[in-house]
Amino acid sequence: MSRRTLSSVVVAVLLVGLLAVAAFLPVPYVTMSPGPTVNVLAQQDGKPKLDIEGTKTYPTEGSLRLTTVSVTSPGAEISLVEALSAWFDGTRAVYPREVIYPPQQSVADVKRESSVQMVSSQDTAVAAALTELGYKLPLRVEVLAVTDGSPADGKLQVRDRILEVDGTKITDVSQVSQLIQKSGVGNPVQVVVSREGRRRTLTLTPQASPDDPGKAIVGVQIGTGYDFPFDVDVRIDEQIGGPSAGLIFSLAVYDELTKGALTGGASIAGTGTISPDGAVGPIGGIQQKIVAAADAGAKVFLVPADNCDSAVGAAVSEDEIRLVKVQTLHQAVEALTAYAKNPNADLPRCP
Template sequence: MARRTVSGIIASCLLVALVVVAAMLPVPYVTFSPGPTVDVLASVDGEEIVDVSGTKTYRDDGGLRLTTVSVTGPTQEIGLFQALSAWWDRDRAIYPRDAIYPEGQTDEEVRRQSSVQMVSSQDTAVAVALQELGYDLDPTIEVFDVAGGGAADGVLQVRDQIVSVDGTTITDTASVSEAIQEVGVGGKAEVVVRRDGEEQSFTLSPRPSPDDESVAVLGIVIGPGWDFPFDVNVRIDENIGGPSAGLVFALAVYDTLTPGSLTGGRDVAGTGTVNEAGEVGAIGGIQQKIVASEAAGAELFLVPAGNCDAALGAPVEEKDIRLVRVETMKQAVDALEAWADDPDADLPSCED
């Protein structure tokens, strides 16, 4: 065999080996893929996903789908070929990891943050729906998360409303922290909460913060809540988190409390955060959510105004799913009511 031929074979083998090694090395990117959609007007195992008790409700035809994105986690590694595959796939997207996750963030931190955001977004959504229906709501401070192994673990529960701490009436989140600091690490704090409409008192001993041992903490995440005139529960798979379903939750509660189908008996999907003023905020993964919704059979998709430019790039046909731009809860309700009356109605568009 000629020396040149041998050299060529060796070079080819080395090149193949180099490509294989490069493909196996992790790259600092995450992928976004279409995730499952959930009709929040449906039932699971005989229980309504949006369950309202204590007032008259209306169950109609039609669906309201919350949408999700499957995202690789902060510690999940992907190879070069996986990254290139996502880059070439029109239904998927790829982003630098540090654009999605802060440096050093763990899977557990992401899970807890996502869970807190889900609790907060659900309660805000209920408040927005009730305010749209004319209810006046009293604000409260409630528990969004209880850390395992913390002072409140096994004692306080998610959605407990904090009434007082060591005799101090709670009016905002800052007053909780101030009262706990007054008690100090190792002290005894009487915490009064309202749970299921009844006040309960617990004695807790604050522990040192993991970030600063001189700071006393109970191991809870708190935020603004509201006193609702009746019970509203949202039963969603615990693996679904984040704040992006806020608008859909609000619309589902509104539809459940009003006669007639808000969707005209058809299938609607959407996304977007919603704040207590009813303003709809932009989210991530809009194109993947639209793709998943079209595949699920949704005829209309509610797009936060801030996502419109990206939404227009989704690989779907306009004849298959209509994209409607929304800026507020009220605008979403008005658009759905107009569409229910006339599927060809002139609605706000991302192309406007």
């Protein structure tokens, strides 16, 4: 073997070695795959996932499945090989990490935001369903999240209704932070809340914000809630977060408060945010959610209208699952009512 040939072999071996190493180095991307689906009409540990008390409900059948995606966790990394594998897999997707996890957000921030979105979406979903049924709902100011280790930790709870702060009646979300800021760091504030129908007075001592030492905080996220005429409790795995199950939650509440089975006994899946007036909004991961629904045996998938263009690219056939376009909760109810009467009914389609 000549010196030139030997050199070429050595270079080739080194290059292959470097490529092999590089293939397993972390890359700044995350993968999104079909996740589990959950039938919100079913039971969990012997109790209904959707529990309505204080008003008449009706038996139902079939399934209404919320759909999820499995995303690389905030603290995990993927290799080039894993990214390429997902890229060429028609059921998965690859995104730049910063698109899913903004650099300025910590892992704790991401989890807290997801939890807040889920709590908020459940309340909004109930409000949308009741509004569709003709109820008028007064608004309230409530706790959406409590930060671990904060002054509010162990005192305030999610869904506590904020009635007063330092003697001032609370009618708007912005009042809470303004009054806490007015009190200042280290100066106790009296917070009156309503919890499970009981009035409670709590003392919180604001601390300085880590991002702004001059700002007083107690470690809660406050938002708008609703005074419902009866109790609605949703039991869903805490690992499932975000606002995208709003439409399915609304349909489930509507189904249990009306006679007959909205699904007609069929397996229905869907996704979409929901607003109090019933408008259905777009979500992420639509193709992966459709695949997950088809794998779970769903026959119809309710698609937010703004997701339709992407939805038709899901790796499923029309024979597997039917994509139905919806813009509002009312349209979704009409579509399912028609489908229950005739599975071959002409329904709004994607695209």
